[in-house]
Amino acid sequence: MCGTMARIHVSVNATVYNERASIERLLDSLAGQTRRPDEVILCDGGI
Secondary structure (H helix, E strand, O other): OOOOOOOOOOEEEEEEOOOOOOHHHHHHHHHOOOOOOOEEEEEEOOO
8 A cells, every 4th residue: 555544444332231221422423523433233132
């Protein structure tokens, strides 16, 4: 990569459990970041 910087891949991983009331706030916050993540992975922490 002559003269250019490689773009860093950003992932956000979150384990959630009973977060129905706050998950939208999390996603809105991520969308509002200066550098948005390339991917968001949500794992259900329930049994």
